[in-house]
Amino acid sequence: MFGEYRPEDLKRVKEIELEILIEFIRICEKHDLKYFAYGGTAIGAVRHKGFIPWDDDVDVAMVRDEYEKFISIAMKELGEEYELTAGNIQMDCSAVFARISKKGTLHITEQENRWKRKHGIRIDIFPMDFVPEDKQEFKKMISKVRFWRGLYIIKNIRNPLFENGGWKDKAIRTACFIMHYLLKLVPVKFIVKKMMDSYRAYEGKSTLVDCLDDNYPEKWVCSLDDIYPLQKGEFEGVSISLMHRNHEMLVKGYGDYMELPPESERENHYQGFLEF
Template identity: 35%
Template sequence: MEEVIKIQKQLDKVHRVQLEMALEVKRICDLYNIKYFLIAGTLLGAVRHGGFIPWDDDMDIGMLREDYEKFITIAKTELSSKYVLQTWDEDINFGQPFAKIRKNGTRFVEKNSSKVEGHKGIYIDIFPFDNVPENLIARKVHSIKIYLLKRLIFSKLGYEVWLDGGKIKKIIYKFLYFITKFISINKMKKLLEKEMKKYNTMNTDLIVAIGGSYGYKKESIKREWIKDLTTIKFENKDFLCPKDYHSYLTHFYGDYMKPPPENKRYNRHGIIEIDFGSDEE
């Protein structure tokens, strides 16, 4: 019990830093008329807890691709100097196909990326949503290409995504690492980004957050769910979220108002080091 209390106190401090960064993102979006919306566990926390899920360790914000790219461009100059915008264009060692806002002077190290160079401060995630092809075969091909390109990038940069896998999975990733010796990291990133955006000129019913942790199929959601936005209280602050959050949350979590068992609540991202720097009490 003492260990759980200690972890919770740490997470409460992490949450304060993450909320601070989310309010900076909201400030920029409000100022420049950029649409954003709370997603995943952050949206679930807003609905079920009025803020952070007590045992969650991150914060997730979504944007349609057009708004995402507008935000990235503006944030490069508008973002407070207390934070850093981390994308794979700004940080060659960063392998995720979405953006993170990190706080300078802090550390928040995940097991699978502990050996990867680059900023490792406390962060929030910002995900772009891209179109999903209507044709089922094209959708399957799209998902496979994206899966393989992501894994090649992770292998090239040293993300140890195989740590929690079995022997076969480790062999596969060693093989992928061998392949990456013959392809530049910039080439692989360009190939993945091109594939992600491939169907964005079409009208499609589904959109997907490619970098989401639930996988391509689960992360594919109906566009109509996020078409209309509304405000919701998150830690007593107003944030935008999908108006039809019930359909979204049911898709991901089923009976979303029922919390998971206690043994499945902590350290979801495998955090192995936390340092609050000047924010340390």
Template identity: 30%
Template sequence: MFKSKRYDDETLKHLQQVQMKIFKYFLEICEEHDLTYFMYAGSLLGTVRHEGFIPWDDDIDVIMFRDDFEKLNNILENNIDKKYRFFNVLNEETYHYSWGRITLKDTLFKEWWGNQVEYTPNIFLDIFILDNVPNNKYKWFVQKWKSFILNQLTIYSIIKYKNESKLKEIIQQSIYYLLKILPISPKTIKKKCVETFSKYQNEDCDRVCDFPSEFFMPVSYKTDWLPVKKAKFEGLDVNIPNNYDKILTMDFNNYMELPPEESRFNTAPKEIDFGEY
């Protein structure tokens, strides 16, 4: 798990091209059903700084408000192109992420945890979720920490971690084994996690949060996201947050400044296969 394998230029470019195929499918669905999304994380940075992929980036990230995500979820679970598969935290027993993912069948993107799940990890598009945050500080404190704990338990109920820190590894694996012997299923934990994330979905809240990333990305206001602005990503018109500068600054600080050259890479997966693509 600790050995870093870098992409060669040809493989990375090919991967980006395949991910664009998934992304275009996602955009078609959003346009057809009037769903709002935003470029997010490294993909938002790539849009603003490079008008496309960060040259060394190996995935595409988008984010949606919970209401739009649930509409997308319903569409894809009932009427998805047969070339693709849609994951959410509840529809696959061994899927350990609390956000959504559209994957391209007959491809392979096998990371270090790939042998611990019961499905084939394909090349994917990540779809993160913006959930409402209560205005009351006490309610927010409770939701924040409960969400953090349940998100971690969702992961540890499925994945046995190795860690460079032996102390962290002991803690993580102890939780993993404890959850295996307790009379509680991963699906039960996952349901509780989603309930906590979305607890204030139907309330009038000013702020939103991507809970799995909350400790890295602080809460933001809905007015930071809406109204949508347009920008270019690999020649396509895409949505970016209204106050993209604030969102990117929270995530990357001086985001227009390139990192040192030795840091301009992403770790490649253990195995990758593009199939017919």
């Protein structure tokens, strides 16, 4: 059943996510890898010194080279109770970016339920990729990333979820269904390679980075000077890294983030299938 959390379930989800975050930070500190809180987690660290009360996830980010180092190390370093997944590793994950999940748990939204691979309670780890300074080139890059990411999704599932249910959604759903079967002729490795090439197309060509997996990537374009040197914040009693210009980036992304939104806008991802 898909719907809102029971308060006790949301509390338990946060407890497990915090446990995973501590394991993530342990690996980063052991190997001197640089990460920082991202999105709602960065807001939570400043405004609440922890989780946003109604939020249900933990997001961190790493510049691509640090991210790739983490992936290679974490495959060996993670405790046996955790699992690392990413679209370019297993090639059948609902998320292209990396996730660390707690084995033996289940946390699946309605969209994710359409995928064969099921995720547990987890934290999300986003790569920050280099992007062009020219706005038109930036738009082209975003379009290319979304094209290959879209093919990756359709390759894996034949019926992506669309919210509105209107005739346009039905037409797109039909096209996805047809494409899914046509893509059986295309190896998933080929699609994944093209997808990853699109993410990394501007490495060594720009000084700007961005989270291309964000729904609004134009809000998160920044320089390395905006990120480094990192500063420290607090998250549920744990020391967590924040961007150097964390405040400026949160204002850019959210406006007056210190003001609580109206109750009607206090949303999370909502539970789907949830097991502890």
